[in-house]
Amino acid sequence: MKYISTRGQAPELTFEEAMLTGLARDGGLYVPAEIPTLSAEEIASFAGLSYEEVAFRVMRPFVGDCFADQEFRDIIGRAYAGFGHAARAPLKQLEPNHFLLELFHGPTLAFKDFAMQLIGQLFEVALKRRGETVTIVGATSGDTGSAAMEAFAGLEAVNVFIMYPHGRVSEVQRRQMTTPTAANVHALAVDGDFDDCQGRLKDMFNDFDFRDEVKLAGVNSINFARVLAQVVYYFTSAVALGAPHRKVSFTVPTGNFGDIFAGFIAKQMGLPIDQLVVATNQNDILHRCLSGNGYYKGETIPSISPSMDIQVSSNFERALFYAYDKDGAAVAQLMDELKTGGFDVSQGAMEFLAATFASGRASEDETLATIKSEYAASGELLCPHGAIGVKVANEHRKTEVPMITLATAHPAKFPAAVEKASDVHPPLPSRMADLYERSERVTRISSDLAALEDHIRKTIAK
Numbered sequence: 001m002k003y004i005s006t007r008g009q010a011p012e013l014t015f016e017e018a019m020l021t022g023l024a025r026d027g028g029l030y031v032p033a034e035i036p037t038l039s040a041e042e043i044a045s046f047a048g049l050s051y052e053e054v055a056f057r058v059m060r061p062f063v064g065d066c067f068a069d070q071e072f073r074d075i076i077g078r079a080y081a082g083f084g085h086a087a088r089a090p091l092k093q094l095e096p097n098h099f100l101l102e103l104f105h106g107p108t109l110a111f112k113d114f115a116m117q118l119i120g121q122l123f124e125v126a127l128k129r130r131g132e133t134v135t136i137v138g139a140t141s142g143d144t145g146s147a148a149m150e151a152f153a154g155l156e157a158v159n160v161f162i163m164y165p166h167g168r169v170s171e172v173q174r175r176q177m178t179t180p181t182a183a184n185v186h187a188l189a190v191d192g193d194f195d196d197c198q199g200r201l202k203d204m205f206n207d208f209d210f211r212d213e214v215k216l217a218g219v220n221s222i223n224f225a226r227v228l229a230q231v232v233y234y235f236t237s238a239v240a241l242g243a244p245h246r247k248v249s250f251t252v253p254t255g256n257f258g259d260i261f262a263g264f265i266a267k268q269m270g271l272p273i274d275q276l277v278v279a280t281n282q283n284d285i286l287h288r289c290l291s292g293n294g295y296y297k298g299e300t301i302p303s304i305s306p307s308m309d310i311q312v313s314s315n316f317e318r319a320l321f322y323a324y325d326k327d328g329a330a331v332a333q334l335m336d337e338l339k340t341g342g343f344d345v346s347q348g349a350m351e352f353l354a355a356t357f358a359s360g361r362a363s364e365d366e367t368l369a370t371i372k373s374e375y376a377a378s379g380e381l382l383c384p385h386g387a388i389g390v391k392v393a394n395e396h397r398k399t400e401v402p403m404i405t406l407a408t409a410h411p412a413k414f415p416a417a418v419e420k421a422s423d424v425h426p427p428l429p430s431r432m433a434d435l436y437e438r439s440e441r442v443t444r445i446s447s448d449l450a451a452l453e454d455h456i457r458k459t460i461a462k
């Protein structure tokens, strides 16, 4: 299995090389040269298996011979052992044919744990075997950061720096990043928004001197291994509702397009998915684009769903790669145009996107109203991101096809918004009950590339 860049100008890599490389050296994102497929019989055989076994069978073809079967099984076993639910990703019924996929039972209470716990284990094994060390730099709008810190804390071969937008994450999210005590994880509060953080991260990858000097690695969804781990729960949930004998649909609260892109991969692999619905908050560039209005950046407006406050949606580049028939030069041209504001999508590519994804948005008031109404109707306390999913899912679902809405974070990560909507204060799990008493450690820093690189260099030299 080889991995190729969406911009067509970087070397082909193995799974392990792509995982440790992060951004391709032509600025693109790695994708598998061919997406492996599973037969209906293979998918049907997942019924009744553990989450870990399905994970092994879904991901195995992507990994090639980088990890031996037993080694890979052990890695998967360690990754999910710390989850707080035996099913790992349980389904809850909200209404007839509408289900919530709870993805917040991992150690940091968001769906990011599914991939981050796995790649923490994969990095550990791969780096040990190679005798290498790396510097991981990550950009977060709130959840990737704490998941990465949790997964890599204390790992000797790795230093982790997480850039988050100062003042634009929830207090729980901030404290999850500023209170870990492991000496190898570092929180950076950047003056700017998430797009600034992600932009600087890509700038660091494109600064080859810095990249090679610090041995830069990435654990954002830039890293295909992140997306791959998220493909698994599309299979487990769909099979639980009768796939492959029956089609299912998914609605996915979307920001950086990684989670919905994992759904796209699952569909390409053979999972019978009817609709893949993109749900955005008021930062709705993806909904505007999928409605045929081009991909044009606006100002990022802070919302009660801060993890989705994103305008430059990294993985949309991967979707465009397929929409443009894997034409790397065309994708590179679009990404150039994005630097100066945006681009129109060609008619052929738009037809592909419209046939593949549906979309919708939720305003702040609609998000709050959905938290309130869903709590009254089913007793399910949604986080604002999940509420956006439920609101948009209700606009798209068909009576004859089960709809699965992804609940991407635990409501306790966003207590202010949840309490405002429902009058219920969602408590943190007992293992995190003292989060507000722990002391914080964070560096406030500008979004200037040189300042960030200088800080990272000096910290790792200590």
Ligand SMILES: Cc1ncc(COP(=O)(O)O)c(C=O)c1O
Binding pocket: 110, 111, 142, 143, 144, 221, 253, 254, 255, 256, 257, 258, 259, 260, 307, 308, 385, 408, 409
């Ligand atoms: C809670 C939550 N929901 C939804 C999203 C959007 O996911 P993605 O960026 O993969 O589209 C994020 C951030 O990634 C998130 O943290």
Ligand SMILES: N[C@@H](CCOP(=O)(O)O)C(=O)O
Binding pocket: 139, 140, 141, 142, 143, 144, 145, 219, 220, 221, 222, 255, 256, 258, 307, 308, 314
């Ligand atoms: N919402 C994310 C943004 C980063 O997304 P990623 O999937 O590329 O890591 C966050 O919580 O940080």
